[in-house]
Amino acid sequence: MTAEPAALLTLAETTAREAGAMVYQRREAVERMDVAATKSTPTDVVTESDTAAEALIRDRLLAARPDDGILGEEDGRTAGSSGVDWVVDPIDGTVNYLYGLPHYAVSIAARVDGVVVAGVVHNPASGETWTATAGGGAYLDGRAISVTGCDQLGMAMVGTGFGYDAQRRARQAAVLLELVPVVRDIRRAGAASLDLCAVAAGRLDAYYERGLQPWDVAAGALIAEQAGATVTGLHGAAPGEDLVLASAPGVVDELRSLLERLGADRDTP
Structure with missing residues (x-):
């Protein structure tokens, strides 16, 4: 077959x-x-x-x-x-x-x-x-469809999501507090696959989330990649449960570096 x-x-x-x-x-x-x-x-x-x-x-x-x-x-x-x-x-x-x-x-x-x-x-x-x-x-x-040409982090519309565990959510909120002042704005819509597709369609410039499972990511990540997004993890890791970042190429390096510095792939500071 x-x-x-x-x-x-x-x-x-x-x-x-x-x-x-x-x-x-x-x-x-x-x-x-x-x-x-x-x-x-x-x-x-x-x-x-x-x-x-x-x-x-x-x-x-x-x-x-x-x-x-x-x-x-x-x-x-x-x-x-x-x-x-x-x-x-x-x-x-x-x-x-x-x-x-x-x-x-x-x-x-x-x-x-x-x-x-x-x-x-x-x-x-x-x-x-x-x-x-x-x-x-x-x-x-x-x-x-294709990703945006955004090349300034300060002009980037960034999507994210939160886990169900209270400790993880508190940590994610702390990361978000540091991120909000340096991007255009934040969106949290509540469906990872659609967030990845939003990057693909240019409705978001980037999206990141910790705690995603293969079924959350598999289709949406391919769609984002085929639309020109960079889909990656942090610290040289592949995208996975620790963190998934999908971004327009023009801001991915700066956003990835910031998320690494903030420890977005950890549940503790």
């Missing part, structure tokens, strides 16, 4: 749109959503829509490609034998979804031998869909 990125993207996009329609309809059908479970803390929630959407996504992917593996936020890892695995976040921005904020996404990425080659991020509330394949550029609703 082919592992050609374009074919993998077609399957990912079709599946993301179907899952997105389901979670949108479920959200619109009720005034308030119920919390089905919690994860790392009482504020880190799962709704029944998260689990239903991941089940749908797994069914569609494995029906089309039964030998592939899947890594999903809700149901963990299913081993495969094809060399292709899928990294799935059925609802990125679950707290936004819970509160009726129209900023959440279905995120699906395809990896071949551990390398992300295709990704889609679909916002069911807005209908917007970001896509990319390795070496093929990045697109928003079929239109090619």
Whole structure:
């Protein structure tokens, strides 16, 4: 079975749109959503829509490609034998979804031998869909997109996010206090995949966050990179749970150096 990125993207996009329609309809059908479970803390929630959407996504992917593996936020890892695995976040921005904020996404990425080659991020509330394949550029609703040309940190619009653990949030707030005076402004929207896509589309000049998991990042990071962003960690590390930074090239060095000095990849000063 082919592992050609374009074919993998077609399957990912079709599946993301179907899952997105389901979670949108479920959200619109009720005034308030119920919390089905919690994860790392009482504020880190799962709704029944998260689990239903991941089940749908797994069914569609494995029906089309039964030998592939899947890594999903809700149901963990299913081993495969094809060399292709899928990294799935059925609802990125679950707290936004819970509160009726129209900023959440279905995120699906395809990896071949551990390398992300295709990704889609679909916002069911807005209908917007970001896509990319390795070496093929990045697109928003079929239109090619690229990062900004911002080359002054003082003019940079920077996105970020916060963890659920209270100690980590306090540390992240301390970093933010030092960052606010030296950039244009800060935005915190609550869905990492959409923040990465915002960098790709030029809606943010940069975005950073500590504590992200593979399903938060896989599709959005590819989209940002294919739009021309630099996606990196700190202190020479690859982007990962310690920190993910996605930035327009013109400000990445200065912003990375500042985040390193502030210890943005640590939970203690």
